[in-house]
Amino acid sequence: MIRADDLSLTGRVLDAPGSFAAHVAELYAAFDLTDLPCGGLRVNFANGSISLSVAERAMAIAVTAVSSTDLFVLREAVAGLVEGFDPTLAARLVWDRSLPKLTTPPNFRQGRVVAISHPGAGYTRLRIAADHLAPFAVSGLHLRLLLPPEGRIPVWPSVSDAGRTVWPSGADKLHDPVYTIRAVDPQAGWLEVDIFLHGKGRTCRWAESVRRGAVVGLIGPGGGFLPMARHLVLAGDETALPAIARILETAPPDTQGQALILLPDARAAQPLACPAGVQLRWLLRSAGDTLESGLAAVDLPQARLAGGRHLWIAGERAECQRLRGQFNASSGWAKGETTIAGYWVRDVQA
Numbered sequence: 001m002i003r004a005d006d007l008s009l010t011g012r013v014l015d016a017p018g019s020f021a022a023h024v025a026e027l028y029a030a031f032d033l034t035d036l037p038c039g040g041l042r043v044n045f046a047n048g049s050i051s052l053s054v055a056e057r058a059m060a061i062a063v064t065a066v067s068s069t070d071l072f073v074l075r076e077a078v079a080g081l082v083e084g085f086d087p088t089l090a091a092r093l094v095w096d097r098s099l100p101k102l103t104t105p106p107n108f109r110q111g112r113v114v115a116i117s118h119p120g121a122g123y124t125r126l127r128i129a130a131d132h133l134a135p136f137a138v139s140g141l142h143l144r145l146l147l148p149p150e151g152r153i154p155v156w157p158s159v160s161d162a163g164r165t166v167w168p169s170g171a172d173k174l175h176d177p178v179y180t181i182r183a184v185d186p187q188a189g190w191l192e193v194d195i196f197l198h199g200k201g202r203t204c205r206w207a208e209s210v211r212r213g214a215v216v217g218l219i220g221p222g223g224g225f226l227p228m229a230r231h232l233v234l235a236g237d238e239t240a241l242p243a244i245a246r247i248l249e250t251a252p253p254d255t256q257g258q259a260l261i262l263l264p265d266a267r268a269a270q271p272l273a274c275p276a277g278v279q280l281r282w283l284l285r286s287a288g289d290t291l292e293s294g295l296a297a298v299d300l301p302q303a304r305l306a307g308g309r310h311l312w313i314a315g316e317r318a319e320c321q322r323l324r325g326q327f328n329a330s331s332g333w334a335k336g337e338t339t340i341a342g343y344w345v346r347d348v349q350a
Protein backbone atom coordinates (compact mmCIF):
# COMPACT_ATOMS: atom_id res chain seq x y z
CA MET A 1 0.00 0.00 0.00
CA ILE A 2 1.30 3.49 -0.85
CA ARG A 3 1.52 5.87 2.13
CA ALA A 4 1.30 9.65 1.65
CA ASP A 5 4.87 9.76 2.98
CA ASP A 6 6.04 7.81 -0.05
CA LEU A 7 4.82 10.55 -2.37
CA SER A 8 6.05 13.77 -0.78
CA LEU A 9 9.08 15.05 1.02
CA THR A 10 10.25 18.36 2.43
CA GLY A 11 13.73 19.58 3.19
CA ARG A 12 15.98 22.62 3.34
CA VAL A 13 19.27 23.87 1.98
CA LEU A 14 20.74 25.76 4.91
CA ASP A 15 22.25 29.18 4.13
CA ALA A 16 21.41 28.81 0.43
CA PRO A 17 21.73 32.09 -1.48
CA GLY A 18 18.52 33.49 -2.97
CA SER A 19 20.07 33.14 -6.42
CA PHE A 20 19.63 29.36 -6.20
CA ALA A 21 15.97 29.57 -7.31
CA ALA A 22 16.98 31.73 -10.29
CA HIS A 23 19.63 29.14 -11.22
CA VAL A 24 16.97 26.39 -11.15
CA ALA A 25 14.59 28.51 -13.23
CA GLU A 26 17.31 29.00 -15.85
CA LEU A 27 18.10 25.28 -16.01
CA TYR A 28 14.46 24.31 -16.34
CA ALA A 29 13.47 27.19 -18.64
CA ALA A 30 11.98 24.76 -21.16
CA PHE A 31 9.75 23.12 -18.52
CA ASP A 32 6.45 24.09 -16.98
CA LEU A 33 7.43 26.62 -14.27
CA THR A 34 5.10 28.31 -11.79
CA ASP A 35 6.07 31.36 -9.71
CA LEU A 36 5.14 30.92 -6.05
CA PRO A 37 3.73 33.91 -4.11
CA CYS A 38 6.67 33.90 -1.66
CA GLY A 39 9.14 34.56 -4.50
CA GLY A 40 9.83 30.88 -4.98
CA LEU A 41 9.34 28.58 -7.90
CA ARG A 42 7.71 25.27 -8.76
CA VAL A 43 8.97 23.04 -11.56
CA ASN A 44 6.21 20.73 -12.78
CA PHE A 45 7.20 17.44 -14.38
CA ALA A 46 5.13 14.57 -15.72
CA ASN A 47 6.10 12.56 -12.62
CA GLY A 48 5.76 15.23 -9.91
CA SER A 49 7.06 18.64 -8.93
CA ILE A 50 9.87 20.39 -7.09
CA SER A 51 9.02 23.61 -5.19
CA LEU A 52 11.60 26.03 -3.81
CA SER A 53 10.78 28.90 -1.49
CA VAL A 54 12.93 31.25 0.50
CA ALA A 55 12.61 30.54 4.21
CA GLU A 56 14.53 32.11 7.06
CA ARG A 57 18.24 31.44 6.43
CA ALA A 58 17.34 28.48 4.23
CA MET A 59 15.83 27.49 0.91
CA ALA A 60 12.78 25.33 1.69
CA ILE A 61 12.20 22.43 -0.69
CA ALA A 62 9.05 20.41 -1.26
CA VAL A 63 8.97 17.44 -3.58
CA THR A 64 5.82 15.61 -4.65
CA ALA A 65 5.72 12.63 -6.96
CA VAL A 66 3.31 10.19 -8.52
CA SER A 67 5.15 7.14 -7.14
CA SER A 68 7.80 6.35 -4.54
CA THR A 69 10.27 5.66 -7.37
CA ASP A 70 9.54 9.08 -8.85
CA LEU A 71 10.04 10.62 -5.41
CA PHE A 72 13.51 9.04 -5.32
CA VAL A 73 14.24 10.38 -8.84
CA LEU A 74 13.10 13.93 -7.99
CA ARG A 75 15.03 13.86 -4.70
CA GLU A 76 18.10 12.94 -6.72
CA ALA A 77 17.35 15.80 -9.10
CA VAL A 78 17.25 18.24 -6.14
CA ALA A 79 20.58 16.92 -4.80
CA GLY A 80 22.05 17.26 -8.32
CA LEU A 81 20.73 20.82 -8.63
CA VAL A 82 22.24 21.82 -5.29
CA GLU A 83 25.58 20.18 -6.08
CA GLY A 84 25.63 21.67 -9.60
CA PHE A 85 25.00 25.16 -8.21
CA ASP A 86 27.67 24.93 -5.51
CA PRO A 87 29.31 21.63 -4.47
CA THR A 88 29.91 23.00 -0.96
CA LEU A 89 26.14 23.33 -0.44
CA ALA A 90 25.60 19.57 -0.83
CA ALA A 91 26.36 18.93 2.85
CA ARG A 92 23.77 21.56 3.82
CA LEU A 93 20.88 19.79 2.10
CA VAL A 94 18.80 18.15 4.82
CA TRP A 95 15.55 16.22 4.49
CA ASP A 96 12.89 16.43 7.17
CA ARG A 97 12.54 12.69 7.65
CA SER A 98 14.78 9.69 7.37
CA LEU A 99 14.87 8.10 3.96
CA PRO A 100 14.25 4.42 3.25
CA LYS A 101 17.40 2.24 3.21
CA LEU A 102 17.96 0.92 -0.30
CA THR A 103 20.72 -1.12 -1.93
CA THR A 104 19.89 -0.46 -5.59
CA PRO A 105 18.16 2.67 -6.92
CA PRO A 106 14.41 1.93 -7.22
CA ASN A 107 14.47 3.12 -10.85
CA PHE A 108 17.14 0.57 -11.81
CA ARG A 109 16.39 -2.80 -13.43
CA GLN A 110 18.74 -5.46 -14.71
CA GLY A 111 17.43 -6.49 -18.11
CA ARG A 112 18.15 -9.30 -20.55
CA VAL A 113 17.84 -9.07 -24.34
CA VAL A 114 15.24 -11.64 -25.39
CA ALA A 115 14.61 -10.72 -29.05
CA ILE A 116 16.40 -8.76 -31.77
CA SER A 117 14.77 -7.46 -34.95
CA HIS A 118 15.19 -4.72 -37.55
CA PRO A 119 12.08 -2.54 -38.04
CA GLY A 120 13.70 -0.48 -40.84
CA ALA A 121 17.11 -0.30 -42.53
CA GLY A 122 19.63 1.08 -40.05
CA TYR A 123 17.62 0.23 -36.92
CA THR A 124 17.99 -2.56 -34.39
CA ARG A 125 15.00 -3.25 -32.15
CA LEU A 126 15.81 -4.92 -28.84
CA ARG A 127 13.17 -6.54 -26.69
CA ILE A 128 14.49 -6.48 -23.13
CA ALA A 129 12.94 -8.54 -20.34
CA ALA A 130 13.06 -7.25 -16.77
CA ASP A 131 11.05 -7.44 -13.54
CA HIS A 132 8.51 -4.88 -12.41
CA LEU A 133 8.27 -2.75 -15.54
CA ALA A 134 4.94 -1.10 -14.61
CA PRO A 135 6.59 2.29 -13.84
CA PHE A 136 8.16 2.26 -17.33
CA ALA A 137 4.68 2.37 -18.87
CA VAL A 138 3.72 5.69 -17.21
CA SER A 139 5.18 9.12 -16.44
CA GLY A 140 8.25 9.04 -18.71
CA LEU A 141 8.89 8.17 -22.34
CA HIS A 142 12.61 7.48 -22.01
CA LEU A 143 15.20 5.44 -20.14
CA ARG A 144 18.96 5.11 -19.95
CA LEU A 145 20.59 1.92 -21.18
CA LEU A 146 23.53 1.05 -18.92
CA LEU A 147 26.40 -0.65 -20.74
CA PRO A 148 29.52 -1.79 -18.89
CA PRO A 149 32.94 -1.21 -20.48
CA GLU A 150 33.55 -3.81 -23.20
CA GLY A 151 34.65 -7.17 -21.75
CA ARG A 152 33.90 -6.26 -18.12
CA ILE A 153 31.37 -7.82 -15.79
CA PRO A 154 28.86 -5.04 -15.06
CA VAL A 155 28.94 -3.21 -11.76
CA TRP A 156 25.52 -1.58 -11.37
CA PRO A 157 24.64 1.65 -9.51
CA SER A 158 24.07 1.38 -5.76
CA VAL A 159 22.60 3.72 -3.12
CA SER A 160 24.75 5.52 -0.51
CA ASP A 161 23.84 5.87 3.19
CA ALA A 162 22.80 9.44 2.33
CA GLY A 163 20.27 8.02 -0.15
CA ARG A 164 22.11 9.08 -3.33
CA THR A 165 22.75 6.90 -6.37
CA VAL A 166 26.42 5.91 -6.52
CA TRP A 167 27.57 5.38 -10.10
CA PRO A 168 30.43 2.95 -10.76
CA SER A 169 33.54 4.85 -11.80
CA GLY A 170 37.02 4.23 -13.20
CA ALA A 171 37.32 0.89 -15.00
CA ASP A 172 33.67 0.10 -14.18
CA LYS A 173 32.22 3.37 -15.51
CA LEU A 174 28.97 2.66 -17.37
CA HIS A 175 27.99 4.14 -20.74
CA ASP A 176 24.45 5.48 -20.19
CA PRO A 177 22.80 6.83 -23.38
CA VAL A 178 19.15 7.86 -23.37
CA TYR A 179 16.66 5.85 -25.49
CA THR A 180 12.92 5.98 -26.02
CA ILE A 181 10.71 3.24 -24.68
CA ARG A 182 9.22 2.31 -28.06
CA ALA A 183 6.86 -0.25 -26.50
CA VAL A 184 6.35 -1.74 -23.06
CA ASP A 185 4.26 -4.63 -21.75
CA PRO A 186 4.68 -4.78 -17.97
CA GLN A 187 2.47 -7.86 -17.69
CA ALA A 188 4.54 -9.83 -20.16
CA GLY A 189 7.68 -8.36 -18.55
CA TRP A 190 9.40 -6.68 -21.51
CA LEU A 191 10.04 -3.34 -23.12
CA GLU A 192 11.49 -2.45 -26.52
CA VAL A 193 13.98 0.16 -27.72
CA ASP A 194 14.80 0.99 -31.35
CA ILE A 195 18.47 1.88 -31.78
CA PHE A 196 19.39 3.91 -34.85
CA LEU A 197 22.77 2.64 -36.02
CA HIS A 198 24.47 5.95 -36.73
CA GLY A 199 27.83 4.24 -37.19
CA LYS A 200 29.85 5.54 -34.25
CA GLY A 201 29.94 5.08 -30.52
CA ARG A 202 29.61 2.41 -27.88
CA THR A 203 25.87 1.78 -28.17
CA CYS A 204 25.98 1.21 -31.93
CA ARG A 205 28.91 -1.21 -31.60
CA TRP A 206 27.00 -3.06 -28.89
CA ALA A 207 23.71 -3.11 -30.83
CA GLU A 208 25.40 -4.37 -34.00
CA SER A 209 26.78 -7.47 -32.28
CA VAL A 210 24.41 -8.04 -29.35
CA ARG A 211 23.03 -11.58 -28.91
CA ARG A 212 19.93 -12.88 -27.16
CA GLY A 213 20.66 -13.34 -23.46
CA ALA A 214 22.91 -10.27 -23.20
CA VAL A 215 22.56 -8.43 -19.90
CA VAL A 216 21.91 -4.66 -19.91
CA GLY A 217 21.05 -2.19 -17.17
CA LEU A 218 18.00 0.08 -17.41
CA ILE A 219 17.39 3.23 -15.42
CA GLY A 220 14.20 5.19 -15.76
CA PRO A 221 11.68 6.16 -16.82
CA GLY A 222 12.51 9.81 -17.36
CA GLY A 223 11.95 12.83 -19.53
CA GLY A 224 8.63 14.05 -20.82
CA PHE A 225 5.62 11.89 -21.51
CA LEU A 226 3.14 11.79 -24.38
CA PRO A 227 1.97 15.29 -25.44
CA MET A 228 -1.71 15.65 -24.57
CA ALA A 229 -3.35 17.73 -27.29
CA ARG A 230 -5.88 17.12 -30.04
CA HIS A 231 -3.74 18.92 -32.65
CA LEU A 232 -0.15 17.70 -32.91
CA VAL A 233 2.75 18.86 -35.04
CA LEU A 234 5.59 16.35 -34.60
CA ALA A 235 8.98 16.62 -36.30
CA GLY A 236 12.13 14.64 -35.66
CA ASP A 237 15.06 12.80 -37.15
CA GLU A 238 16.15 9.14 -37.05
CA THR A 239 16.64 9.20 -33.28
CA ALA A 240 13.19 10.69 -32.72
CA LEU A 241 11.36 8.17 -34.92
CA PRO A 242 10.73 5.79 -31.98
CA ALA A 243 9.22 8.61 -29.87
CA ILE A 244 7.07 9.92 -32.75
CA ALA A 245 5.94 6.37 -33.51
CA ARG A 246 4.88 5.82 -29.89
CA ILE A 247 3.12 9.20 -29.69
CA LEU A 248 1.17 8.46 -32.92
CA GLU A 249 0.36 4.92 -31.86
CA THR A 250 -1.09 6.00 -28.53
CA ALA A 251 -2.78 9.23 -29.67
CA PRO A 252 -6.62 9.23 -29.50
CA PRO A 253 -8.21 8.41 -32.90
CA ASP A 254 -9.59 11.96 -33.34
CA THR A 255 -6.09 13.51 -33.13
CA GLN A 256 -5.22 15.83 -36.01
CA GLY A 257 -2.02 17.32 -37.32
CA GLN A 258 1.22 16.48 -39.08
CA ALA A 259 4.20 14.25 -38.39
CA LEU A 260 7.52 14.77 -40.21
CA ILE A 261 10.31 12.23 -39.85
CA LEU A 262 13.74 12.89 -41.35
CA LEU A 263 15.62 9.75 -42.45
CA PRO A 264 18.84 9.10 -44.43
CA ASP A 265 16.80 7.55 -47.28
CA ALA A 266 13.52 5.77 -47.94
CA ARG A 267 14.88 2.34 -46.89
CA ALA A 268 14.93 3.44 -43.25
CA ALA A 269 11.15 4.10 -43.24
CA GLN A 270 8.85 1.69 -41.43
CA PRO A 271 5.07 1.27 -41.28
CA LEU A 272 3.64 3.33 -38.42
CA ALA A 273 0.16 3.30 -36.90
CA CYS A 274 -1.22 6.83 -37.15
CA PRO A 275 -4.60 8.49 -36.45
CA ALA A 276 -6.47 9.17 -39.73
CA GLY A 277 -6.35 12.93 -39.11
CA VAL A 278 -2.55 13.08 -38.86
CA GLN A 279 -0.61 13.40 -42.09
CA LEU A 280 2.70 11.48 -41.89
CA ARG A 281 5.53 12.68 -44.19
CA TRP A 282 8.97 11.14 -44.55
CA LEU A 283 11.73 13.68 -45.19
CA LEU A 284 14.86 12.29 -46.84
CA ARG A 285 18.37 13.59 -46.29
CA SER A 286 19.24 11.94 -49.62
CA ALA A 287 16.79 14.37 -51.29
CA GLY A 288 18.25 17.39 -49.44
CA ASP A 289 15.39 17.61 -46.93
CA THR A 290 15.98 19.00 -43.43
CA LEU A 291 13.69 19.40 -40.44
CA GLU A 292 13.80 23.11 -41.07
CA SER A 293 12.66 22.81 -44.70
CA GLY A 294 9.97 20.30 -43.70
CA LEU A 295 8.63 22.54 -40.95
CA ALA A 296 8.68 25.60 -43.20
CA ALA A 297 5.99 23.90 -45.30
CA VAL A 298 3.73 23.22 -42.30
CA ASP A 299 0.92 25.63 -41.44
CA LEU A 300 1.24 25.78 -37.66
CA PRO A 301 -2.13 26.36 -36.01
CA GLN A 302 -1.94 30.00 -34.94
CA ALA A 303 -4.89 30.15 -32.57
CA ARG A 304 -5.49 28.03 -29.53
CA LEU A 305 -7.65 25.11 -30.61
CA ALA A 306 -10.32 23.20 -28.71
CA GLY A 307 -8.54 20.17 -27.27
CA GLY A 308 -5.20 21.98 -27.35
CA ARG A 309 -2.21 22.04 -29.70
CA HIS A 310 1.34 20.83 -29.22
CA LEU A 311 4.48 21.32 -31.28
CA TRP A 312 7.02 18.56 -30.60
CA ILE A 313 10.49 18.58 -32.21
CA ALA A 314 13.53 16.39 -31.49
CA GLY A 315 16.82 15.89 -33.30
CA GLU A 316 20.41 17.10 -33.36
CA ARG A 317 21.02 19.57 -30.53
CA ALA A 318 22.31 22.56 -32.57
CA GLU A 319 19.52 22.14 -35.13
CA CYS A 320 16.93 22.07 -32.36
CA GLN A 321 18.44 25.16 -30.74
CA ARG A 322 18.16 26.96 -34.07
CA LEU A 323 14.56 25.83 -34.57
CA ARG A 324 13.69 26.85 -30.99
CA GLY A 325 15.14 30.32 -31.63
CA GLN A 326 13.16 30.72 -34.88
CA PHE A 327 9.98 29.44 -33.33
CA ASN A 328 10.25 31.56 -30.15
CA ALA A 329 10.89 34.68 -32.22
CA SER A 330 7.66 34.34 -34.15
CA SER A 331 5.14 32.53 -31.99
CA GLY A 332 2.67 33.22 -29.25
CA TRP A 333 2.55 29.65 -28.03
CA ALA A 334 2.55 28.93 -24.29
CA LYS A 335 5.49 26.99 -22.82
CA GLY A 336 3.37 23.91 -22.13
CA GLU A 337 2.38 23.76 -25.82
CA THR A 338 5.88 23.05 -27.13
CA THR A 339 8.62 20.48 -26.64
CA ILE A 340 11.88 21.06 -28.53
CA ALA A 341 14.57 18.62 -27.42
CA GLY A 342 18.16 17.98 -28.53
CA TYR A 343 18.49 14.17 -28.78
CA TRP A 344 22.13 13.94 -29.86
CA VAL A 345 25.19 16.11 -30.45
CA ARG A 346 27.05 16.27 -33.75
CA ASP A 347 30.82 16.27 -33.34
CA VAL A 348 32.09 19.78 -33.98
CA GLN A 349 34.87 18.47 -36.25
CA ALA A 350 32.50 16.09 -38.14
Ligand SMILES: Cc1cc2nc3c(=O)[nH]c(=O)nc-3n(C[C@H](O)[C@H](O)[C@H](O)COP(=O)(O)OP(=O)(O)OC[C@H]3O[C@@H](n4cnc5c(N)ncnc54)[C@H](O)[C@@H]3O)c2cc1C
Residues within 6 Å of the ligand: 142, 175, 177, 178, 179, 180, 181, 193, 194, 195, 196, 197, 198, 200, 201, 202, 203, 204, 223, 238, 239, 240, 242, 243, 342, 343, 344, 345, 346, 347
Ligand atom coordinates in the same frame (compact mmCIF):
# COMPACT_ATOMS: atom_id res chain seq x y z
C1 LIG B 1 15.25 11.80 -24.74
C2 LIG B 1 16.07 11.07 -25.79
C3 LIG B 1 15.54 9.96 -26.45
C4 LIG B 1 16.29 9.29 -27.42
N1 LIG B 1 15.75 8.19 -28.05
C5 LIG B 1 16.47 7.53 -28.98
C6 LIG B 1 15.94 6.36 -29.61
O1 LIG B 1 14.87 5.88 -29.28
N2 LIG B 1 16.70 5.77 -30.58
C7 LIG B 1 17.93 6.25 -30.95
O2 LIG B 1 18.57 5.67 -31.84
N3 LIG B 1 18.46 7.34 -30.35
C8 LIG B 1 17.77 7.97 -29.38
N4 LIG B 1 18.31 9.06 -28.75
C9 LIG B 1 19.62 9.54 -29.20
C10 LIG B 1 20.77 8.80 -28.56
O3 LIG B 1 20.73 8.90 -27.16
C11 LIG B 1 22.10 9.41 -29.08
O4 LIG B 1 22.22 9.21 -30.47
C12 LIG B 1 23.30 8.88 -28.36
O5 LIG B 1 24.38 9.68 -28.70
C13 LIG B 1 23.60 7.45 -28.70
O6 LIG B 1 24.71 7.02 -27.93
P1 LIG B 1 25.98 6.33 -28.59
O7 LIG B 1 26.61 5.51 -27.55
O8 LIG B 1 25.54 5.66 -29.87
O9 LIG B 1 26.93 7.51 -29.05
P2 LIG B 1 27.77 8.55 -28.16
O10 LIG B 1 28.77 7.84 -27.34
O11 LIG B 1 26.80 9.46 -27.45
O12 LIG B 1 28.49 9.36 -29.30
C14 LIG B 1 29.48 8.76 -30.12
C15 LIG B 1 29.59 9.53 -31.41
O13 LIG B 1 28.39 9.31 -32.18
C16 LIG B 1 27.89 10.56 -32.66
N5 LIG B 1 26.41 10.42 -32.72
C17 LIG B 1 25.54 10.19 -31.69
N6 LIG B 1 24.28 10.09 -32.16
C18 LIG B 1 24.37 10.27 -33.52
C19 LIG B 1 23.41 10.28 -34.57
N7 LIG B 1 22.09 10.08 -34.35
N8 LIG B 1 23.84 10.49 -35.84
C20 LIG B 1 25.16 10.68 -36.11
N9 LIG B 1 26.14 10.68 -35.15
C21 LIG B 1 25.73 10.48 -33.87
C22 LIG B 1 28.35 11.59 -31.63
O14 LIG B 1 28.47 12.89 -32.22
C23 LIG B 1 29.71 11.03 -31.24
O15 LIG B 1 30.69 11.42 -32.18
C24 LIG B 1 17.59 9.73 -27.75
C25 LIG B 1 18.14 10.82 -27.05
C26 LIG B 1 17.39 11.48 -26.09
C27 LIG B 1 18.00 12.65 -25.34
